[in-house]
Amino acid sequence: MTEIFSDSEPVVVGFLQSQLETAGIPCFVRNQHTDASYQSVLFWPTLCITDEGDLDAALSIVSAFALARKAGTQIQGKDWECAQCGERVPASLGECWNCTTPGANNEP
DSSP: OEEEEEOSOHHHHHHHHHHHHHTTOOEEEETTTOOTTOOSGGGSOEEEESOGGGHHHHHHHHHHHHHHHHTTOOOOSOOEEOTTTOOEEOTTOSBOTTTOOBOOOOOO
8 A cells, every 4th residue: 555645625536536447547545534633644535446556646646637737727517416325526527526426417
């Protein structure tokens, strides 16, 4: 197991997890269900890969995301509510992070 990314926002870590999984990189999130009231970075959701051989590819995906985030690249569209479970889902996600129901057309 190798830790490659940590953030106070679980949605951000979950988004990167889905990007790695789409690329075929086995991974998981440590501290995924930790209470958000803990302010210490020790309890932040942390993305981990299971195979050290995937490190370069995983870091490439994380780096591209970090650069876009730092540059202020905005995701087009509006956050949406899942028709299945009612969760609020960021515009950047095409399916519900909670129940994996595909999203509606999220054009602005």
